Every structure is written in structure tokens, then in C-alpha cells.
Amino acid sequence: MEPHPASDPLTASRLGPSVAARAAARRGLYVHVPFCAVRCSYCDFSSGALSAAAVERYLAAMALETARRAPDARGAVFTSVFFGGGTPSALSARHFTRLAALVRGAFAIADDAEITLEANPESVRAPLLEAWATAGVNRLSMGAQSFDAEELEGLGRIHDAARPGEAFALARAHGFRRLSLDLMFGFPGNDGGRLARTLDRALALDPEHLSAYCYIPEPGTPLGDRVLRRDVALPSTDAQADEYAMLTARLEAAGFAGYETSNFARAGAEARHNLVYWLRRDHMALGPSAHGLWNGVRFGNHYAFERWAASLEADASCDATEIESARSRADEIVMLGLRLGCGLDASDHPATRWADVLRRYGAAFEQGLALGRLEPARDGVRIPRAHRFVADDTIAWLMAAADRPSRGPLGDVVRGRTDLTPARSAP
Amino acid sequence: MSDPRLRLIRNFSIVAHIDHGKSTLADRLLEITHTLPPQQMKAQVLDDMDLEREKGITIKSHAIAMEYTAKSGDHYQLNLIDTPGHVDFTYEVSRSLAACEGAVLVVDASQGIEAQTLSNYLLAREQGLTVVGAINKVDLQVARPDDAALEIEHVTKIPAEHVLRISAKTGLGVEDLLEQIIAEIPPPSGDPDAPLRALIFDSKFDQYRGVVALVRVVDGRIAPGDAIRFLSTGKIYEVTEVGRLRLKLDPLPALTAGQVGYVVAGVKSVGEARVGDTIAAAVAHDLVPLPGFREVKPMVFSGLYPIESDQYESLKEALGKLVLNDASLIYEPETSVALGFGFRCGFLGLLHMEIVQERLRREYQIELIATTPSVEFKVLLESGELKVVDNPSQMPPAQTIAVIEEPYVLAHVLTPGEYLGNIMKLCQDRRGIFVGLEYLEEKRARVGYRLPLAEIVLDFYDRLKSVSRGYASLDYEYDGDREGDMVKLDILLNGETVDALSTIVHRDKAYTWGADLCAKLKELIPKQMFQVAIQAAIGSKIIARETQGAMRKNVTAKCYGGDITRKRKLLEKQKEGKRRMKQIGTVEVPQEAFLAVLKVER
Ligand SMILES: Nc1nc2c(ncn2[C@@H]2O[C@H](COP(=O)(O)OP(=O)(O)OP(=O)(O)O)[C@@H](O)[C@H]2O)c(=O)[nH]1
Numbered sequence A: 001m002e003p004h005p006a007s008d009p010l011t012a013s014r015l016g017p018s019v020a021a022r023a024a025a026r027r028g029l030y031v032h033v034p035f036c037a038v039r040c041s042y043c044d045f046s047s048g049a050l051s052a053a054a055v056e057r058y059l060a061a062m063a064l065e066t067a068r069r070a071p072d073a074r075g076a077v078f079t080s081v082f083f084g085g086g087t088p089s090a091l092s093a094r095h096f097t098r099l100a101a102l103v104r105g106a107f108a109i110a111d112d113a114e115i116t117l118e119a120n121p122e123s124v125r126a127p128l129l130e131a132w133a134t135a136g137v138n139r140l141s142m143g144a145q146s147f148d149a150e151e152l153e154g155l156g157r158i159h160d161a162a163r164p165g166e167a168f169a170l171a172r173a174h175g176f177r178r179l180s181l182d183l184m185f186g187f188p189g190n191d192g193g194r195l196a197r198t199l200d201r202a203l204a205l206d207p208e209h210l211s212a213y214c215y216i217p218e219p220g221t222p223l224g225d226r227v228l229r230r231d232v233a234l235p236s237t238d239a240q241a242d243e244y245a246m247l248t249a250r251l252e253a254a255g256f257a258g259y260e261t262s263n264f265a266r267a268g269a270e271a272r273h274n275l276v277y278w279l280r281r282d283h284m285a286l287g288p289s290a291h292g293l294w295n296g297v298r299f300g301n302h303y304a305f306e307r308w309a310a311s312l313e314a315d316a317s318c319d320a321t322e323i324e325s326a327r328s329r330a331d332e333i334v335m336l337g338l339r340l341g342c343g344l345d346a347s348d349h350p351a352t353r354w355a356d357v358l359r360r361y362g363a364a365f366e367q368g369l370a371l372g373r374l375e376p377a378r379d380g381v382r383i384p385r386a387h388r389f390v391a392d393d394t395i396a397w398l399m400a401a402a403d404r405p406s407r408g409p410l411g412d413v414v415r416g417r418t419d420l421t422p423a424r425s426a427p
Numbered sequence B: 001m002s003d004p005r006l007r008l009i010r011n012f013s014i015v016a017h018i019d020h021g022k023s024t025l026a027d028r029l030l031e032i033t034h035t036l037p038p039q040q041m042k043a044q045v046l047d048d049m050d051l052e053r054e055k056g057i058t059i060k061s062h063a064i065a066m067e068y069t070a071k072s073g074d075h076y077q078l079n080l081i082d083t084p085g086h087v088d089f090t091y092e093v094s095r096s097l098a099a100c101e102g103a104v105l106v107v108d109a110s111q112g113i114e115a116q117t118l119s120n121y122l123l124a125r126e127q128g129l130t131v132v133g134a135i136n137k138v139d140l141q142v143a144r145p146d147d148a149a150l151e152i153e154h155v156t157k158i159p160a161e162h163v164l165r166i167s168a169k170t171g172l173g174v175e176d177l178l179e180q181i182i183a184e185i186p187p188p189s190g191d192p193d194a195p196l197r198a199l200i201f202d203s204k205f206d207q208y209r210g211v212v213a214l215v216r217v218v219d220g221r222i223a224p225g226d227a228i229r230f231l232s233t234g235k236i237y238e239v240t241e242v243g244r245l246r247l248k249l250d251p252l253p254a255l256t257a258g259q260v261g262y263v264v265a266g267v268k269s270v271g272e273a274r275v276g277d278t279i280a281a282a283v284a285h286d287l288v289p290l291p292g293f294r295e296v297k298p299m300v301f302s303g304l305y306p307i308e309s310d311q312y313e314s315l316k317e318a319l320g321k322l323v324l325n326d327a328s329l330i331y332e333p334e335t336s337v338a339l340g341f342g343f344r345c346g347f348l349g350l351l352h353m354e355i356v357q358e359r360l361r362r363e364y365q366i367e368l369i370a371t372t373p374s375v376e377f378k379v380l381l382e383s384g385e386l387k388v389v390d391n392p393s394q395m396p397p398a399q400t401i402a403v404i405e406e407p408y409v410l411a412h413v414l415t416p417g418e419y420l421g422n423i424m425k426l427c428q429d430r431r432g433i434f435v436g437l438e439y440l441e442e443k444r445a446r447v448g449y450r451l452p453l454a455e456i457v458l459d460f461y462d463r464l465k466s467v468s469r470g471y472a473s474l475d476y477e478y479d480g481d482r483e484g485d486m487v488k489l490d491i492l493l494n495g496e497t498v499d500a501l502s503t504i505v506h507r508d509k510a511y512t513w514g515a516d517l518c519a520k521l522k523e524l525i526p527k528q529m530f531q532v533a534i535q536a537a538i539g540s541k542i543i544a545r546e547t548q549g550a551m552r553k554n555v556t557a558k559c560y561g562g563d564i565t566r567k568r569k570l571l572e573k574q575k576e577g578k579r580r581m582k583q584i585g586t587v588e589v590p591q592e593a594f595l596a597v598l599k600v601e602r
């Protein structure tokens, strides 16, 4: 098998996200809800046990954080909001309504904003759906991970394989038009056959959007530690790559475009909020472990709920910040933009920033194109479709090439043959 | 007869096979003579280069002046020169010996006489030096001092019972050895009143002083203010400083006949104060220069290229500085299609090459790619033209060549008898021509072969050690050129010849070489974005192939707000790895791959 067949530019150009979707993703707001009913075996997100007292403390701290951050965002209109976690769907209707009110009270949300909430299938019930809809939530991202009972158990999920279907039906009945499913592959016990069956069940639910993540063993999680201790075996990288190829082909055949490494959408259903990250647009962030990028500063809130809440209560700093440089900005634009199906596009960035990118990466892009690591895109470059599962190699390669300040007359990419150049100059 | 004024001077070198304890013995002598304050003492204190300390071997000779009141009550000036034991640095030993009247031949009691024990002994005898034997490491459980003594007697004719048994580690017997040195090694025999003649036996470069010539004053006297002349160049300088060698330079009012010390005379380039030259008074004429040294010939050649092409200038500067202290290193610019601009360098051997590379990396922060080491071939073309080729990619096309000659060495292996069979087989496999066999005493044999240098520079020593469980030792010297049926073996990566990986091998071995080299390269070239075809070819004929499959996975599954900084750091790390690779066509080739030829097991 030739591992990397030449990619098909026609299909690639349809991968999106569309110009309209990219333009609409102007400014995002992320809200982290750090509670889960039960901890899954693979998860390293900031999340803890749910209790009324904890939620009260969370909401109080959230009031402090919104008050602290709101002045920075005065005048800014957010085109997307994302309630992530943790499990936002684990909050009661009353608690969620209070959280949403806090956010809306402090920040200006566009009327047509995309407002997403991460929901676990087992928690999707009518009263909650009503509360979410009332708060303006118009998109649900449902963590299914798998439709295989054995796999669900291994992952420590508390819902069964039928539950996502029921949740979908209920959500549709409540008028939710934009539903997304999260799937996982390449974890211990998973294989191509099981993934194929999971995909069948997922597609049968007719979601507008799908995310499919290759499992990463995280140290400190029960499953991750077992993998790292080699108590359980991870599928080989070849198997994972085969699974990725298979799922991409299946989803594309079903009418989904792989618009980002791990994300697939029907036309117009791209996750606007996530585009904010990949296009490096400003985003505000609230809650423990939430990360934002605002006015040239990246900030990351304290990871642990306790520390985050305590620092807000003590009127102390609740985050770590890093001021961007022209260079870190260019590096991020490249590393994030090349995840997209459409690749890097000049029109996605202010002219001066794009000029920075070209200054640093222009020669590297040329070399990448010459080597077939990149292919030309609309007004920029992208990773050929067949290389998407090895994209980091090219990104690191570009960064290394960009670091090389000067090139000798022979260049660093030497094509052609060794017809002996006069090797020894006269002594 | 020695001038009575020189009666209390002794100049001697410590020589031995590698690791027999020369530098440790020097430590004890420095202690007994109170040359260094106790707080400055440490093990092998004379090994002052970082690399020497790390590798635990001596690379350069180190001279140091000591004073000692003997049991007789006489107060002596002693000059000790500690020498390296590795075969690559034999020339350091012969230069050091030229400054001395005697040599202490140290033999490890657990190893007995080894190849460099013998070769260094012969060097000392050739130069007419008095040899004092010492059996070292007698504190070791496995020491066999009586056997060692018999071997020494056999080789040097020094009666076994006359050889002192010492432990350089504990100090046992070292003071007696010092007394013996004084008693047996003659004082220098120069004439302090004759016109000045001093031999430059080494030189180094000092940032502030310029060239510091290490000299042995043979006749006369030299002092600051003197006008001196270097006989080979005829150039005249004024002496600004003379002195003796301690750990640092220690100025004296003058140096006189018989003494070893240093001379500073505002010389800017080492080329003007060449090792082996004679220093005389500027006004002198009709002086006979002292016998100098045979010029050292580099044996192994390799191209050195900076990984980052913009470091070319820094590399050039760094090499320029290294040769100031290492006259045996030679270099000249060359270019490679694969690697860009670099330098062809000549080394005394692989250890020397490794040391130079390591120094460039550490002292000058230059990451290098070294191309496949090669020896120097003489190529006679059909046209009658003679070409010297030390870079395989420069080998003319086969059809234009009439004859290729390759360098040979005369090699001697010293071994316990039981490994003789293995060793002779190894030599034969390496195209060796048997020269002779003798026994030093009943258990220890010395076998001689003429061997193509190309067959031994790369891995012969390691193989020798492994077929003899570490007991055999090797010594060799250049022995002329002989015709050989050599072919150029090219390596192609994804169809493109990589000039830096070409080698010149004997036709009979080309096929196995090609296959082994491809297999080794497959191990060294990591999986990457594209599949890599690794081929070996002679001319246009492919003789071996391996395929390195493409990398299948290298991607971050999730990349949202909080993952971005983390991912950037991960990519920075990957990037650093990439920066140490050389892009050749579609293939990224790591540094180590260029030395694959050294790692092929034969
Ligand atoms: N037990 C014991 N070990 C010793 C003695 N003398 C030296 N050694 C050890 O032998 C090793 C080599 O000693 P060196 O003094 O560096 O030997 P060398 O001859 O200077 O080595 P090169 O300069 O590399 O040729 C070191 O580990 C010493 O500690 C001794 O008398 N007894």
C-alpha cells in the first residue's frame, strides 16, 4: 500500500470550513463548568464532584470573575459562547439559568450567536432542555464516545449505548437543530470493526456535526496510567492511522466535510466557537482551567476549582498570562490554521499579521510546496489531505525551516543529483 | 660528558600503553615534590582539558617543572612530561621524548606489556634515551608483577629484579622510583656557553601572549630582550618572556642549556614558530639546526559541515583556532551537494576526529555533520594523470582509472597466545599480508601484518578487542601504498545520490558492505513523512536496497483554547529534533546517519 496517495485537490477544496463560517467566528466566550457526576477513566479535564454547596461556591466565584473580566470586554460583541466542562449538563436547570444570566449580564452576546453546551447523554432531560433553550443555547455537543457497551464500560462512561439516541430524539423534540456527537477511537480495546459499528449507530442519529478524537493516554488518569504502565495495550499507530482513514472516508461519503483534523460537519454546521481558536480570534474565558486570548494576551485560569475559586474570593490573580509576540503569533497562526481543511488563508487574518506570517514562513512554505509537504490553497497553503494524520511533522518541519535565518547558495532543500561540484578549492 | 652546571637537572617523559597509569604516576610525583599546593591536587591533575577529564585519557602531552631534594641531599630541577597512550597520538610522545634524556616506561601489572608499551619503548630507544622501567598497579588483586617484569626483561633487557614495583594509586614505591630516575637518567649534555640552540617540541596559543613555544634549550641561554631567529623561516623576534611550565606559565629571568620551558616572542601565528624548528640568536650564523620531527601525516579524512548552514563562518574561525594548539589537524574548504559548504579535514585517527568534533561542539557550539571517514587514495588515470583522492565523492569515473593505490600500514598486535587464531583470521579477513610472529615470552605473542589502512581505521580496533576479550592491543605505522581493486560505493536516498555517504571499498566486499550499510541506515533514518528508499550502488548498478516506511501518525487530536500553549511547546521540541537533521531532497537525515559506516558490524 502506498501510504500517502496524492491528495485530490477537488475534494480538499470542499473540506471547508467555508469562507462564511470563518468570517462569522469573530469573538468567542468560553465558560468552564467543573463538575461531573462520575469521573471517566480517560479524562484529565478540570472537574470534580457535584454538590449543591460546590455549585453555590462556583456561581459566587463566577460572579467575581465576570465582574473582573467584563470591563476588558466592554463594547465587544461575542459571536459564540461555549459552555464546556466538566459536564455543564450536570447542573440543575436553576443553577444553569443563574450561570447563563451571570454571563449575559456581564458580556454582550450577538443575537445570532452560536451558543453551545456540552451535554452527557445520561443527563439530557426535558426540564433541562427547556432551561437551556430559554437561556439561548442553540447547539448541543453530546459526548457519546462509543456505541459499544464493552467500550463504554472500559472508558468508565455511565450511560449505555442506547442513551445518546434517546437524548438526540428528546433534543430534537425540543427544537434543537444543531446537534454534535463526540466519538473516540484508537483507545485500548477499540478496533476498526468496533469503530465501524459505532459510526453506523452515530450516523443513524443524523447529527449535524461530529468530532472524532484519537485517544491520548493522559498520565494521572486511570486508563492513561494503565496504558503507560503497559497493563493494557494501545492499538498500534498503524491501526490508529487506518481507523482515521476509515472514519474520514465513511464520514465524507455520508456528506460530512472534515474541516478540521478531528471535526466533521454538514455544510454550514461547522462549530463556530471552535473556529475562533483555530483562526486565532480573540476569546474570553471564565471558570477554572479556562484559557483565553484577549488583546494580545493569552491567559490560563488556575486549573483546580479550589485554587481558582479561592483566588477570586481573596481578590488575587486567578490566572497565568503570556503576552504574545509577533513570532509566537505567527507560529500559532500556522500551527492552528494548518489543522483546517482549507488550510491557511490570507483573508482570515489582518493584513499586518499575515505579512508577519509570510516574513517568517514565506521561504518555508515555498520549500514545503516543493517537497509536497504542502499544497497551494485559495490564498495560502494547506496540508494535503493524505497527510492530515501526520500534520504535526510538517508543522514542526516548517517551524524548523522558519528558524533557519539564511540559506547558502545551495539552499537547504537540494534537489537534483550529485554531479560533482568542484569540491576542493585549491589549497 | 655533561657540563657540571647541568648536574642537577633531569628531563624525563612518562610513557606507557593507554591507561597504564602515567597521569596517576605524575600526580604522585607532583605530590612528593610539593609542586602543587594540596588544594590544587586532583586525580590526573595534568589532564586539564574537559574532554581529557571526561574520557579519562590524556590527549596532549603535558610538561611540568618540579623541584626535589634527593636522599643524597642534592636539590634537583626535574622536568616531567606526561604523554598520551593512544596510538592516534604517538607523535606527541616522540616530540616529548626529544626534550628528554630519559623515559619512565610504565607497565600495568595486570595487563603486562601491550602494543604501545613496545612502540613507545622503541621510540625512546631510537632517540637514545635511558629507559627506567616501572611495574604499576601492584595493589590490584589481579596484578601479576613477576610476569610483567619478565616481559620487560625480555623486551628491554633490563633485569627483571631491577624493575621497581609501584602503585601510582597508593604511592607505594614511587619515591624509590624517583630516586632511581635521578640515579639512572643522565643529566642533560648541552653547553651553557655555546651559542643558543633550542628545540621547539610543542607550542600552544595563548590569548594574551600569542604563540607560546615549548622548548628544550640544548645550548646557550635565552632571556627576555634577546633577539632570536627561527632557523627554518629566518624570521627574527624579540623575546618578551621565558619561564618554566607549571599548571600555568611561570616566568623566569632566563632559561639555560638543559632546561625545558617556554618562550614568548610576540609570534602571532603558529606557522612562524613551527614545532621541530630550532631557535637561535638572531646574530648567529653557520649554526646546525637541531634534528626536527618527521611531519605527522593525517591518516583519516572526513568532511565537516555545520548543520546550520549559516554557521559556516563560525566553523572556519573555530578550526583556525583549534589548529593553533593542534598542528596535526589539517583542513581546507570543500563543498558537498548534499551538505553545502564545509571543510575537508585530516585527522590522525578516529579518536582524533572524534575529539576535534567534540571540541567544536563544546567549545564553539557548532553542531556538525561529519561525512564518512576515508583514507587517501592515489589514483592513476588512463590519461597518465595522478590524483590524490581522500573524498570518495571525488573518485573519478571507473572507466577513466588505470590503477588505484591505497595506503597500507605495518600493524603489530600483541596478544596472549590463545587469541592468536582469532586475530590472524581477523587480519586475513581484512586483506592482511602476514609479516611475522614472535613470542615475547611463552604466553605473549606479537604478530605483524601489512594491512590496508582503510580496513583498520573504522572498526578494526573494536573487533580486535572483541575477538581477544580485550587482551590484544594494536600498534601501527604507515607503510607505503599498494595497488587495490577499489570501487566507489554510492548511497541513494529516494533516488538521489548523497555524496556525503559515498565510500570507497574493495570490490570483493562491496556487496556485503552495501547491504550492511543500507540496513544500518534504515536503523538510523527515522520514519518520516515520506517513504524512504535506501539504495547502494556501484556506478549505475543498484546492489542493495532497504525501504523505510512512512510515518503513519503524528498529530495532536485536540487543539482548543487550553491546548494551544501546550501544543506549541510540544512542537518546539519536535522542531529542535528537526533542526539537527539535514534535509536532502525529500529526506531528513539525522547527524548519526552520516557516520553509519562506523556502526556497521562486520
Ligand atoms: N588500582 C590502581 N589503579 C591505578 C593505578 N594507577 C592508575 N590507576 C588507574 O588506572 C586508570 C588509568 O590511569 P591514568 O593515570 O589515567 O592512565 P594513563 O596511562 O595516564 O592513561 P592515558 O593517558 O589515557 O594513556 C585510572 O582509573 C587510574 O585510577 C594503580 O597504581 N593502582
Ligand code: SF4
Pocket: A035, A036, A038, A039, A040, A043, A044, A045, A047, A085, A086, A087, A120, A143
Ligand atoms: S469526560 Fe467529560 S464527563 Fe467524563 S469526567 Fe471528563 S469532563 Fe466529566
Ligand SMILES: [Mg+2]
Pocket: B022, B023, B024, B047, B057, B058, B082, B083, B084, B085
Ligand atoms: Mg594520562
